[in-house]
Amino acid sequence: MKTLILAEKPDMGKKIAQTLGQFSSKNGYLENDSYIVTWAIGHLLGLAEPEAYDDQYKRWDMQHLPIIPKTFLLEPNQKTLKQLKIIQTVAKQCSQAINCCDGAREGEYIFRLIYQYLRLTIPVRRLWISSLTPDAIRKGFKELRNGSEYNNLYMAARSRSEADWLIGMNGTRAFSTKFGGHGNVLSIGRVQTPVLAMISDRHESIDKFQPQNYFEVEAMFQQESLNYKGIWQYNEQKILDRTVTDAIARKVQSQIGTIISCVVKEINEHPPALYDLGALQSEANRRFGFSAQKTLDIAQELYEKHEAISYPRTTSNYVAEDNIPVMHYVFNQFSVTQYEDLVAGGNINLVHTKNKNLCRPDKIEDHHAIFPTGKIPSDLTKEQELLFDLICRRFLSHFYPAAQYRDHTVYTEVKDEKFKTKVKELKDIGWKIIYDKTESETKEKDDPEEIKTNFNINTDQLAFCVKAETKAKVTSPPSWYTEGTLIDSMKRAGRNITDEELREELSSLQLGTPATRANIIEKLKTQKYIYLEGKKLKATDKGKNLIAIIRGMDLHVLTSPEMTAMWEKRLNEISKGQASEEKFMVQVQQFTTKIINKVKESTGISQDSFVNSIGNCPACENGKLIESNNGYGCSRFKDGCKFTIRKIQFGKTLSIKQINELLTKGKTGELKFKSKKENASDYTARLVLKNKGTGEIGLEFSNKRKNSNTNKSPKPNRN
Incomplete structure (x- = not known):
């Protein structure tokens, strides 16, 4: 029988196949006489939603909380179910498997969930590499390890996932049911809530700042x-x-x-350390304005598609001793590239195993720092070129003296x-x-x-x-977080713990992982807890009020890095076999129950605290105008207020500024509209608030327009 090779993504699977020999291309896999190479598409499986355990959980009800499954169920991602079935089919033709998913906690988890869900029993070996170059792949296949050596890593990944499910599912349902109101989900997360608190606290301190x-x-x-x-x-x-x-x-x-x-x-002054993902995200945000997610996506493309850099989702800024010859090889390869002048001025002898600014095997967890592989792609986009150049120059700087x-x-x-x-x-x-x-x-x-x-x-x-003179100065407020500086702060979260003894113990611990930080920031934006103004990250009213109310319930630990830092420490210990997975999960369950009890006991908090308002309702004057998918309506709609303004009026999508003009002035400035009738010219008009009780909008034409021959112009149609 054949050997099943399971990669995390299609590109990775295809690169492995190209290195191993000739393969025939099939539907969702590649095959030759010895191997079947197939792939996941990220997470093919996830933890099931609460309703998979009991139909009663389809309805969000405080009385059903906390939901604590005895055994967590898995649920296929419907978008990638076809690929999961392909893996199931080809696995039956194989007598052993090689786990070629990313060499990290999440990569291990992706493989194990597939193995578990498909009830596979064939023996497993593990490929663990930091580069997708043919040489690195060949070397990795010569050094395959027994899959069971990574059992502790899998247990840490499973514990992380189940802990996040317990906090997220229960916390989100509790806060949304108690305070969210109709359609307003209040998302809670083990990592995202402390990160939101960081942004909210910085926003508040700037708002309160009095220049002196x-x-x-x-x-x-x-x-x-x-x-x-x-x-x-x-x-x-x-x-x-x-x-x-x-x-x-x-x-x-x-x-x-x-x-x-x-x-x-x-x-x-020695060269700055080689990039880990967080440092790369921070630098790319500062120099180019890239979001953390964009930098991660580009780095992943440079790694997977172009084979131009080493594994990007790393926490390390250092290399191991066996990376030094590779760095020498890359340096020499650069002598015939656009970096030839920098290579000519460099000194290869400065990069050696005794250089502790560079080579620190004790500082490497799973993967070494990011550096180029020596391959210079010719088909990079402008943004890919910018990021690749950052990585190359940081790499080359280590071949120069201090x-x-x-x-x-x-x-x-x-x-x-x-x-x-x-x-x-x-x-x-x-x-x-x-x-x-x-x-x-x-x-x-x-x-x-x-x-x-x-x-x-x-x-x-x-x-x-x-000369001597007085210089007038003004004290400066704290700086707004950017995505770059926020990533830096998440990496140093342990230093923000208030307890001095605990801070000393956990000073090196971080919020999130390189693979999750960008997604956390994007999720906070999607939930409308934060927004970007230029590069500045600001908290919305919804985000600020959520943090204030959580703290008012004496759940400060949910908003501080302390709990997450402690959990990350414990997960790291589980991955090394130094802590018990069972004890950790008991602590998570106890904390989940505490959250639910605190929310149930809370009183006197208005649902209006958790809406992002653009102003007071002009109809009832008591409600706030809040955004929905199609428009803006009064938060007191349950009390009978009918005021609503649709986002699209006469075919034009209104901006917040234009909505505010309607609310404060009763009309907008002149706007251009496109006619929907054939051969009719576009027209200019103002939008006016015709009915303050309902939000009905009409058009107002200028006097010039009124006096012109309007029968040749189209009558505007709504939408």
């Missing part, structure tokens, strides 16, 4: 041909009275100063007043030659001034204060 004016004294000093700037040092946190700084400026202006301290440090700086910290005293100067003197550009100056990291406001000329200050010589 303060003042500094900036002095310019001269010592022979050297000119340098110093900032007055004072004991108070901020000087709020300008007369104080003006007096200091007058006091030191045109006076002689002495150098009372000068500390010089030699600084070697950038060398001389860091100067100088204190100049004038009339008993001290001025501080910080200068970063560039001595050797090193790896930074790879990057254009405009591509350098964002400069922080407290960073020292960077210069390329020599800063030769003489500590024995006096300095003359050429």
Whole structure:
């Protein structure tokens, strides 16, 4: 009999087949005398919905909660059911299987669910690779491992999935039933809710921020041909009275100063670590405005379709010792590409196993850092080129020496007043030659001034204060989260835990995984908990109120990274055989029950708290106008309010701005409409709110239009 090779996706299966030899193409699989290569299409199976356990769960009812299955049922994805049946058919022709799904927790889970659901019993071996190049695949097939070695990894994946089901299904049904109202689903999730809390808290802190004016004294000093700037040092946190700084400026202006301290440090700035997925998402968002999901999708294409980079869904920034020869090979391959000049300036001997900025096997969980494979595709899209170039330049930077700086910290005293100067003197550009100056990291406001000329200050010589003046400053609010900075914060979530002892223990733990973070952000957008304004991530009223009410129920742990960080730690221990899956699931069930009990006990919370309103209802004046699929209606519709404005009026989809104009002014500005009648010209008119009780909309034409020969123009048709 033959060997079944099961890959996670079609492209991966086809690449494996191309490496192993000649295959005949069949419907949903490839076959030769030794192998049948087939594939999943992502998750072919998932945990069943509650109604699969009991028909009564079709209706969302608080009395049915919590729903805690004794055994979780699996349910095929109907969109990919055909492929699942193909796998079932070809598996009967095989005496053994090779699991070629992604070498990660979710890849293991995808294979095991298929194996379990189809009730397969054939022995399994495991392919575990970080690249889809032919050499990597051939090497992986020579080093296949027994599938049972990954049982703990599967148990961790199963525990994660079942825990998320318990929290998500029960929490979402409880909050939606109690507070959501008609059609308003309030989604709750183990990871998504703490992430929403991060965005909501940042939004609130910015809204509450009160800018404060303060003042500094900036002095310019001269010592022979050297000119340098110093900032007055004072004991108070901020000087709020300008007369104080003006007096200091007058006091030191045109006076002689002495150098009372000068500390010089030699600084070697090494290349930034190779990318893991989170760092790549953050950088691509900062440079190109890519969403986390877009970066993941492009990276996956570069890996699967183009074989241009190594496995992208990695948490590691380091490589192992056996990756060093591969990096040397890739470096040499780049000598005949657009990177040939950078290769010519690099030094292959800098990349070696003793380089701890690069080679740290102890820091690798499943896969090494992302780096190019040496293949330069010729058919990349512009966006693929941008991301690929980021990865290539970060890779090449490690073949260059550290950038060398001389860091100067100088204190100049004038009339008993001290001025501080910080200068970063560039001595050797090193790896930074790879990057254009405009591509350098964002400069922080407290960073020292960077210069390329020599800063030769003489500590024995006096300095003359050429000029001193007050500089007006304003305190800055916290920065809005972008998708990039949010990913960074999710990676550092353990540092945000309030309990000091727990924070120290869990400081390295993260919210979500490289494979899930982008999806979490997209889900928060879909649920209308957050929205994008430019690059800024902002929380909606619905999102902010949900977090406030969860905390008001004394369920703070559901909104903090603490619970998720603890769970991720436990799941990691389960994957290594260091913790019990059964004990973990008991804790999850207990917490699920606590959530349900808290929601049941809650009182005095209006359903209006969880709607994203665009304004008050002009008809009843008590309700809020909330969005539905087709339009905007009053939240008090159950009390009889009939006010509704459809999104599409006379064939035009209205914007929020135009809706607000109708509500506040009773009409919009002039808009262009397309006639639906043949050979009729387009027309211009205003939309007007004809009936404030129902939301009926009409058209208003200009006087010029009214006085023209309108019988040649079409009568507008609704929709």
